[in-house]
Amino acid sequence: MTDPARIPVIVGIGEITDRxxxxxxxxxxxxxxxLMAEALRRADGDAGGGWLPRIASLDVVNAVSWPYADLPACVAALLDHRPAHLAYGPVGGETPVRFLHEAARRIARGEVAVAALCSGEAEHSAGAARRAGLDPARDATPPWTVPDPAWTNPRARDYLHPQALRHGLSQPVVVYPLYEIALQAAWGQTPRRGRDESAALWAGMSRVAAENPHGWLRRSFAPDEIATPTPANRPIAWPYTKLMVANPVVNQAAALIVTSLGLARAAGIPEHRLVPIGPGAAASEPRDWLSRDRFDHAPAQDAVLEATLRRAGLAASDLTAIELYSCFPCVPKMARRRLGLPADAVSTVAGGLTFFGAPLNGYMAHAACAMVRRLRDAPGRAGLLYGQGEFVTKHHALVLGGRFDGPDDAPVSVQDEADRRRGPVPPVAEEAAGRAVIETHTVLFDREGAPERGVVVLRQNQTRLLARVPAADRATLAALTDLDRSPVGLAGPLRRGRDGLLEWEAA
Structure with missing residues (x-):
């Protein structure tokens, strides 16, 4: 593709961190x-001004911290401009990458001349107001939009297996540890080695966040601070501490403006400030995490990363910067290995979801802004954005920078390849007796750091089942949290608890 009118470039970025x-x-x-409207105004200013009235396509990342009846319409009203294409995304951390990719393809197809996306959350303000007994719709200046009484939380988990719901495994913070434990065992790591790898990786992210003026926690953390449970760094779900999980209690927003190379040149924007949008790919895992073949790989992640680099004609070593989604350590650790990057590779340009901040579905919009800044300082070089959403479920990657070629016209989805790589899925049994073997597990802790219960994913013959480890079974919980021996593969007897749930012990 050589027509400048069909080559999509990022011309403006805007971020805001409201402290x-x-x-x-x-x-x-x-x-x-x-916050979203202000981020768009800042992106307009970054692009030289005059772009907001020309936006024909605006995608708004799903926001959860306030119940809007029509959030895109609110943003458009604040801008005094309603684009012809005004869309609201579903929940998912990959959606900013998808929206950026879709905006590029609209430009490349000639459907629009100027496109934009924005994200924003104010969970910190909303939570503080609740604790203080204040109503943001009445007490803020200016008052927040009147909440929609019919609003329902878009993070409902009714698509999960009933057994997962009964055992309380319905939130990312308690499901990602299942991948972490299974991956440690598959990689031949003791839990201690796995924890230390996570802590070193996260410490590197904290150093990036400390240098990012838009970061929420702007200081470096040492690996020991991240790995060691303390009252300020309590254990959340084994093996993760608070400093290893995403931090959504932030007020942050981001926006990007995309147009064609031809229009950007006509506006007089220097070419070193124009960042091309290259190829990308997307695929998903089965939405119900219990309906997956294993927890020590993610075929959709593998297929997406490989296809994106192949379509761009790049090797991982060609990239000047990468952003590997970092809601929990298992995700970038898997992606780093798939890309063949060294253990000390810096896998973020923004600072990661713990330290930069995790405005729920919007983090990758901030990562894209940080990538643009990095690539403006390295004209002609390329970077990789990789986002994912839900429970290692939805995956989208996109190359930024490089040559002014634009995205390829291949189908974005590589779902067939992801499905081809997936093995048979064991059926989930709700009734079982006898002995069963640990496939993976986690231990959940209360706010004081005491174990509330363990939950084990078990295999018995060809079936999979879930069972609880009560807090009173200290011996089994000690085996599950042994730093020097993985319990994956450990066998033990099943029994039925008083509430009907299966229980398991290491014996």
């Missing part, structure tokens, strides 16, 4: 729609 101690800020701060 409670900022000057001239009210006690509550701006609502998500206001």
């Amino acid at each position: 409670a101690d900022a000057a001239d800020r009210g006690p509550i701060g701006a609502e998500p729609a206001g």
Whole structure:
């Protein structure tokens, strides 16, 4: 593709981090729609101004911290401009990457001349207001949009297996540890080695966040601080501590403006500030995590990363920067190995979801802004954005930078390849007796750091089942949290608890 009118480039980026101690800020701060509108204005200013009235396509990343009836319409009203294409995305951490890819393809097809995307959350303000007994729709300055009484939380998990719901494994923070434990065993690591790898990786991310002016936690953390449970770094779900999980209690927003190379040149924007949008790919795992073949790989992740680099004609070593989604350590650790990167590779340009901040579905919009800044300083070089959503479920990768060629016209989905790589899925049994073997597990902790219970994913013959380890079974919990021996493959007897759930012990 050589027609400048069909080559998509990023011309403007905007970010905002709204802190409670900022000057001239009210006690509550701006609502998500206001943060998004301000991020778009900043992106417009970054692009030289005059682009907002020309936006024909605006994608809004799903926001959860405030119940809007029509969030895109609120953002458009604040901008005093309603694009012809105004869309609201589903829940998923990969959606900013998908929206950026879709915007590029609209430009390449000649459907629109200017496109944009934005994200924003104000969970920190909303939570602080609740604790103080304040109503942001009444007490903020200006007041937040009146909440929609019919709003339902888009993070409902009714698609999960009933056994997962009964055992309380319905939130990412308690499911990703199942992948971490299974991966450690598959890689031949003791839990201690796996924890130390995670802590070193996260410490590197904290150093990047400390240098990012838009970061939420702007200081470096040592690996020991991240790995060691303390009252300030309590264990959340084994083997993860608080400093190893995403931090959604932030007020942050981001926006990007995309147009064609031809229009950008006509506007007089220097070419070193134009970042081309290259090829990408997407695929998903079965949405119900119990319906997957194994927990020590992610075929969709593998297929997406490989296809994206192949379509761009790049090897991982050609990339000047990467952003590997970092809600929990298992995700970038898997991706790093698939890409063949060294253990000390810096896998973020923004700072990671723990330290930069995790505005729920919007983090990768901030990562894209950080990538643009990096590539503006390295004209002609390329970077990789990789985002994922739900429970290692939805995967999307995209190359930025490189030559002014534009995205290829191959189908975005590589789902067939992901499905081809997946093995047979064991059926989930709800009734079982006798002995069963650990496939993976986690231990859940209360806010004081005491174990509430363990949950084990077990295999018995050709079936999979879930069972609880009660807090009173200290011997089994000790085996599950042994840093020097993985319990994967350990066998033990099953029994039925008083509430009807299966229980398991190491014996």
